[in-house]
Amino acid sequence: MSKAERGTKRVCSDCGEKYFDLNHDPIVCPLCEAVFVPPVVKTKPATRRGPSSWYKN
Numbered sequence: 001m002s003k004a005e006r007g008t009k010r011v012c013s014d015c016g017e018k019y020f021d022l023n024h025d026p027i028v029c030p031l032c033e034a035v036f037v038p039p040v041v042k043t044k045p046a047t048r049r050g051p052s053s054w055y056k057n
């Protein structure tokens with residue numbers, strides 16, 4: 001299995017298990033089955049895109 005197929009290495013926030021996400025979505029810990037929530041990546045400063053984008057649920 002290649003690196004790409006294993007996906008990204010994750011650390012379970014619940015039990016601390018290290019595992020590869022296998023590019024699954026959602027990413028579930030193989031040990032405790034906790035769903036991994038990726039940390040929010042802040043790539044840009046907050047940009048106002050107009051009211052319509054904010055009122056969508």
Ligand SMILES: [Zn+2]
Nearest residue numbers: 012015029032
């Ligand atoms: Zn876990």
